[in-house]
Amino acid sequence: MPQNIVGDAATVVILRDASGPAGETWVEVLLLERPGRGSFAGAWAFPGGRVDPEDALPEDALPEDALPDDGGTSPQPAPIAARRAAVRETFEETGLELQEEAIVDLSCWVPPQEAKKRLRTWFFLAADPGGDVVLNVGEHMAFVWIAPAVALARHAAGEMTLFPPTWVTLHGLLGAEASALAIADAASREPELFESLQLYAEDGRIEAVLWAGDAQYGNEAAQGPARHRLRIGTLPWDYERRD
Incomplete structure (x- = not known):
């Protein structure tokens, strides 16, 4: 588990x-x-x-x-x-x-x-x-x-x-x-x-939730274009998923 x-x-x-x-x-x-x-x-x-x-x-x-x-x-x-x-x-x-x-x-x-x-x-x-x-x-x-x-x-x-x-x-x-x-x-x-992994903004608020397939999943410094995340910092939320 x-x-x-x-x-x-x-x-x-x-x-x-x-x-x-x-x-x-x-x-x-x-x-x-x-x-x-x-x-x-x-x-x-x-x-x-x-x-x-x-x-x-x-x-x-x-x-x-x-x-x-x-x-x-x-x-x-x-x-x-x-x-x-x-x-x-x-x-x-x-x-x-x-x-x-x-x-x-x-x-x-x-x-x-x-x-x-x-x-x-x-x-x-x-x-x-x-x-x-x-x-x-x-x-x-x-x-x-x-x-x-x-x-x-x-x-x-x-x-x-x-x-x-x-x-x-x-x-x-x-x-x-x-x-x-x-x-x-x-x-x-x-x-x-x-x-789920949480991505934080500079002010400490949760900016997005990331999942496997996102370039920054487990490595916030990564710069690749792949995205699998839900941006939750402000409404409306935005779901991004691309290779």
Whole structure:
């Protein structure tokens, strides 16, 4: 397991299809608003939570460390315990019942060293199973089904708080016309690994979050053109990715 990681978490990006009066279609995601205290205070995020010991069974075959040790950019498939936690947490937080076999690996996020509680988080995609969203009282304040572009626009306007993993995931869903297509696309690819590094400005503020593939990833003095970063110093945030 990466250094100083204290455990795993699981997050589910639940998708549903929406359409307009002219026949146009788009994808909506389910976001939940956190209370103004505790972890991710006031932020909007996907359903999810920590993997509990009870989510693992003795017969689970995957090794404890599911990340590559060769410097690769793709993790192995998510641990079975993380998939169970994804289903369990979604039901506890929203009342929506997912099936383990119906969720698809999307990405794995490793927080920067500066994070107070470093949980490796596995992101999954799933189709809306239907039914009413019933929030766990006290854990979330509100929910919304929203198009990724609208959520990003609200964040850019300062109307919605998002954290980088949520922002980048929403950005990756821009232009999706159908949830089934988005899920099939994710299922056809290896989940992407995002091991985050923070880049600081001269005044000590966080200027950007960097990931593997950025010229300055692990070497701030590097001058190459490659970029894989989210600039978060000011609104609107700016995602750069190029070789």
